[in-house]
Amino acid sequence: MKIYQVGGSIRDELLGCKPSDKDWVVVGSSPEEMIEKGFQPVGKDFPVFLHPDTKEEYALARTERKHGKGYKGFKVYADKNVTLEDDLKRRDLTINSIAKTENGEYIDPFNGLEDLKLKRFRHTSDAFEEDPLRAFRLARFYSYKHLSDFELDNKTQMLLEKIVANKEIHALSKERIWMETYKALNSDLPSNFFKKIIEYKIMKPFFENLVKTDIKNYNDPILNWLELSFQNNFNISEKINVPSVYIEYEVILKKLMLIISEPKEMVINLISVNVHRNLDKIEKILTLDFFNKDKKYLNEIIRKVSSADFSFLNSVPKDKINKEKINYLKNILQER
Structure with missing residues (x-):
């Protein structure tokens, strides 16, 4: 059983930003062993556990195989035989596919460290196009100040265009779209998220009425949403699962x-x-x-x-x- 810090928290640390939380992957373990060690199971679709003390998420290393449309169209395989590299390979971007050992050593099989230096968003594997939600995640990354000046790799751009062309975005749930939207509204540069939605041509079907994107950041997701909604004649709420309070x-x-x-x-x-x-x-x-x-x-x-x-x-x-x-x-x- 080996534990590694993974994902966006490493990316943010390397860019000089304090991560809001940390994600961990566990290699060579099982649900039974995790529970025996006091971890609390919380994952519905795959084995995720909360640490008994820190309450941070620890996920068993897993692979994913596409078998349907949309965000949930994947079959998850979690087993002791799944390697760290197998787990990192399923992730969206190379800068999110870096792991760190308990001794502070980086494991970077997809050259994410180099892409961080180059300020480049590059897909970890061609499986990037299999998950349409990644188009919105990519747009959201531009709403973070420390990622806002990154450039999109040409081949990743091509995979993004495939996501748009196959119309799998239509299979996403309103709830998932709102989750990405909320995270952007709660970030440094929320207007960048909406600008990228238009630039990437991923408006349909959730943001078909989105025209204006320049909004001030009020450091409040509700106020940010109200300004965006006002600028777009209150025509953008009905197609995503906007909470009732909004x-x-x-x-x-x-x-x-x-x-x-x-x-x-x-x-x-x-x-x-x-x-x-x-x-x-x-x-x-x-x-x-x-x-x-x-x-x-x-x-x-x-x-x-x-x-x-x-x-x-x-x-x-x-x-x-x-x-x-x-x-x-x-x-x-x-x-x-």
Whole structure:
């Protein structure tokens, strides 16, 4: 049983960036031995275990063979006989196919160290084209500042074009696409991810309505998504599995915009936005740059509504509550 640090954590360390977590591969072991040593099994599709102390992921060395379409169209083979090089060969890029021993020695059968020096994204093997999700992973890597100036190897570009041509991207799940999108939204240069989606021509079917990609990084995935969605006329949420909280923010954003654009319907829109319940969300949305011009105006309105006392409505008949609420809001908004 031998343990090696592998993958992106080594890449990031070599580039002078502290990795958020570390991945490990275990060669020459079995699920039974791992459990006996106190590791907790967590993998559904292949043998992955959590270290009893660090809770970092330890995966048994494995190989993969394609037998269907999409991200899950692979048969996994994990066995004591699978070598470290076998495991590294199944990975996407050479810079992610480097291992490190417990003594700090690097094992680099695919020349990933050289590609790091050359700042080059190069596929580990021709099997790169078998997993369509790798097109989005590649786009996401450009959203990381320390990888943003890497160039794509010509042969890897050809394999990427094959992924697009065979339309296996259509077999990916909305959940997987959102996972890659979220990671990009939470990174240094989120706009790069969306630019690469257009450049690589991988918009269909998930980002067909993506046109504008220049967004400011607010260091908040929700705000980054809201700006992107706003710039694209709110037409990019429906085809990927955007979490419900993001949709809630989008709905509130649209209503705040209506408060500005339709002053005659302000009270109706204020009621629909439910200021008391959504005050935290509203305050967050108003930090977006495109509200700068109207921020003072909106903040004053929100302040008046949030401090209003609606307890008198408890004694109002149900069929008259809405009318009384509208009249009350009109009065407090007219006050100086």
